[in-house]
Amino acid sequence: MAKFQDLFKYYRPWRTIALFSIAAACFFEIVDLVVPYAIGQILNVLSNHPLDRPIQEAIAAISQLTHLPRDRFLSLIVLMGLIFVVTVGKGPTQMWLSGWFHWYIALRSRQYHTRKAIAKILTLPLEFYDVNNPGRISGRVARGLSNHTWTYPEIAGQLIPKLFRVLGIFVVIWFIEWRIAVLFLISFIVILGFSLKDLTRLIKQEERLDRYMENTESRTSEIITNIKTVKAFATEGLELKRQHQRLNRELKVVLFRIHLGYVKLGTWQKTVIQLCVFGVLGLTLKSTIQGQISLGHFITTLTVSSMAYAELEPISNFAEIFARRYASMMRLHEFMQHPIGKDAGSLETSSDVTQYRFTGKLELASVTFGYDPLRPVLKEIDLSIEPYQTVALVGRSGSGKSTLVKLLYRYFEPNAGRILLDGRDIRQFDIAAYRRRLAIVHQEVDVFNGSLIDNLIYGNRSASFEEVEQACAIARLDEVIAQLPERYFTVVGERGVRLSGGQRQRLGIARALLVNPDILIFDEATSSLDYESERSIQLAMRSILGTRTTIIIAHRLSTVREADKIVVLDRGRIAEVGSHTELLNHAGIYHRLHSLQETGELLT
Numbered sequence: 001m002a003k004f005q006d007l008f009k010y011y012r013p014w015r016t017i018a019l020f021s022i023a024a025a026c027f028f029e030i031v032d033l034v035v036p037y038a039i040g041q042i043l044n045v046l047s048n049h050p051l052d053r054p055i056q057e058a059i060a061a062i063s064q065l066t067h068l069p070r071d072r073f074l075s076l077i078v079l080m081g082l083i084f085v086v087t088v089g090k091g092p093t094q095m096w097l098s099g100w101f102h103w104y105i106a107l108r109s110r111q112y113h114t115r116k117a118i119a120k121i122l123t124l125p126l127e128f129y130d131v132n133n134p135g136r137i138s139g140r141v142a143r144g145l146s147n148h149t150w151t152y153p154e155i156a157g158q159l160i161p162k163l164f165r166v167l168g169i170f171v172v173i174w175f176i177e178w179r180i181a182v183l184f185l186i187s188f189i190v191i192l193g194f195s196l197k198d199l200t201r202l203i204k205q206e207e208r209l210d211r212y213m214e215n216t217e218s219r220t221s222e223i224i225t226n227i228k229t230v231k232a233f234a235t236e237g238l239e240l241k242r243q244h245q246r247l248n249r250e251l252k253v254v255l256f257r258i259h260l261g262y263v264k265l266g267t268w269q270k271t272v273i274q275l276c277v278f279g280v281l282g283l284t285l286k287s288t289i290q291g292q293i294s295l296g297h298f299i300t301t302l303t304v305s306s307m308a309y310a311e312l313e314p315i316s317n318f319a320e321i322f323a324r325r326y327a328s329m330m331r332l333h334e335f336m337q338h339p340i341g342k343d344a345g346s347l348e349t350s351s352d353v354t355q356y357r358f359t360g361k362l363e364l365a366s367v368t369f370g371y372d373p374l375r376p377v378l379k380e381i382d383l384s385i386e387p388y389q390t391v392a393l394v395g396r397s398g399s400g401k402s403t404l405v406k407l408l409y410r411y412f413e414p415n416a417g418r419i420l421l422d423g424r425d426i427r428q429f430d431i432a433a434y435r436r437r438l439a440i441v442h443q444e445v446d447v448f449n450g451s452l453i454d455n456l457i458y459g460n461r462s463a464s465f466e467e468v469e470q471a472c473a474i475a476r477l478d479e480v481i482a483q484l485p486e487r488y489f490t491v492v493g494e495r496g497v498r499l500s501g502g503q504r505q506r507l508g509i510a511r512a513l514l515v516n517p518d519i520l521i522f523d524e525a526t527s528s529l530d531y532e533s534e535r536s537i538q539l540a541m542r543s544i545l546g547t548r549t550t551i552i553i554a555h556r557l558s559t560v561r562e563a564d565k566i567v568v569l570d571r572g573r574i575a576e577v578g579s580h581t582e583l584l585n586h587a588g589i590y591h592r593l594h595s596l597q598e599t600g601e602l603l604t
Helices: 005-009 012-031 034-046 053-066 072-087 091-123 126-131 134-176 178-225 227-232 236-289 295-336 401-408 431-435 452-456 465-474 501-514 531-542 580-586 589-598
Strands: 362-369 378-385 390-395 416-421 438-441 519-523 549-553 565-570 573-578
Touching (some): 012 134, 034 072, 091 295, 227 236, 362 401, 390 401, 390 589, 401 549, 452 501, 565 580, 573 589, 580 589
Parallel strands (some): 390 565, 438 519
């Protein structure tokens, strides 16, 4: 659970610079008070009222150094010089000592934490993405980072310095007339106290709004991702209606709860502030008439108190902005606090990372696993795969075929039993280096928006062009490339939309081969293809068999006939093991599945 302190920890790497720049900004805000004070003293000179003792001592010292007469002229010169130093002298330094660092910290922290957020995305467990789609995740991260970036300069560069200015004004008024200063301080505490109370309530509404917005963005992302399905089922109107309902719900929260709350708070603040300004005017005027303060002190008190009350509006605005952004910033910290997955690989890319070479001998010893430990998907699986052997996993949907591959990739760990590679438990290997020796071709090949060659060398950036051509020839992708307008440099579009399903499968095979894996896995690589595309993929797979340990998961049994060993899974257990011919002669589950497909019946 994220805490308020996490907002400060966000900027911890720049703590020293932050403290310096905030202190500088506060210093300049307080120094600005010298101007109304000096003007008040000038009025005292012009009206023949005595100057304050510190000013008198300063003038006397200057008179002694310069041998000038201590008169009205020297007093005015000293006070004008003081105003000049404060106003003109700070110009060249203020933006560098405060303004520069505020945005420096904001932008550096954005770059730093964006990298951390990307690292978090890359190391979260797979099950996190089962319940959080890309739109929800990217929206939460983007809003949180953006609001942190814009909030820091406003809080560190304006809100905190303005609060120090108010404190400085209190000190000035205290030395002029302490009774007015006490009333001034009480009024500020009351106004800020009630404002913070209302803002706390509004922040809860902002948190609810942030969740609503996240749901809307999430659904919008799903609509874009599944736009073909939306159009195919002609549900555009229904999706628009659903999103319209979500937007209406957001508007009600924004307009009638949050915005109305801010308007009421602002109305109350302005009314109370004007009453306080009038009260200070009355008290100051009374003290002046009674001779308790001079005319210059009257002007100074009235001016600085008006400045202080004038600061309440921007302070309130900054507080309101912070309240609006608070929820999204906290949700970013909640996201960053998710524990990394056990399946997280190393983010190191240097050449000195661990490297393995395997023969490809696999052994599953009494492997049991369930996403819910009480409901195992795989039960006491014992299986041995020799180096360079081709093993096919077949069975009904839900029998555990893909789950077994996820265990092999260490996305999950067995609840019981072990998976051995070359005689060692795979949990003993560095996970990233281990995975680099495996490659998989999924049923739906993931394609990035970019050129064809960028997708081909995704797993091996150091592959030569000759190696790329060779892999494409084996995968029979060279036939497709010859017809593309820019050949290897053709942009394939988002998710590879410019390629057919069969072409994406061939790309997936070539990409896997370029990794030169010790173990190659085909996960339903032909199940969604037409007969011609399936035949091309089968020919590509045939040229690979025997060159490395190969595991094939398939519904279509025509894909696995040439496998050295076929493993039939049924309800999480191994039901049969043998070659295609042996299993047909056995007349068991495999024979029945084969007969169903031969007669054209659906396999369920």
